[in-house]
Amino acid sequence: MRLFAILALVAALFVGTVDTSAQGGQLTPAAQAPVMIKPKMKLADVKAVTQFIAGVDIRGTEVDAYLDTRKILVDVIETANKATKKDDDMVTVEMKMEQVQNLFTLMQRGSLKGAEAEKFKEIVQALQDAVKAAQAK
Numbered sequence: 001m002r003l004f005a006i007l008a009l010v011a012a013l014f015v016g017t018v019d020t021s022a023q024g025g026q027l028t029p030a031a032q033a034p035v036m037i038k039p040k041m042k043l044a045d046v047k048a049v050t051q052f053i054a055g056v057d058i059r060g061t062e063v064d065a066y067l068d069t070r071k072i073l074v075d076v077i078e079t080a081n082k083a084t085k086k087d088d089d090m091v092t093v094e095m096k097m098e099q100v101q102n103l104f105t106l107m108q109r110g111s112l113k114g115a116e117a118e119k120f121k122e123i124v125q126a127l128q129d130a131v132k133a134a135q136a137k
Contacts, residue, residue, distance in 0.1 A: 043080050045119065054070070069106065
């Protein structure tokens with residue numbers, strides 16, 4: 001129940017701060033003049049969220065947005081692997097606001113086990129912190 005309250009708070013933050021053309025909760029494709037968000041996460045968290053969203057059901061109209069968001073995460077993982085970073089090392093995931101919103105939407109749709117709640121919360125917090133930092137500029 002507490003997790004749902006946190007998700008509702010984060011959703012309100014994203015919805016309240018982003019002007020998008022999304023209708024009916026659908027993912028939004030990247031738009032012009034992007035606001036860049038730079039969440040910092042452990043490499044292990046980037047890997048975890050990439051696997052997590054791979055198990056989420058998407059609509060046919062959301063394929064491009066999903067693939068775009070997943071590509072950003074995969075690129076970060078590949079770059080970190082080439083730099084021989086370890087799972088505990090921090091990485092910066094540079095994303096457009098729309099991609100952050102898409103990632104959050106995908107994460108909301110997924111089902112997780114109680115043991116994954118803390119990891120999920122850390123990832124959401126990293127996204128939320130990055131959005132707040134971008135708003136402060």
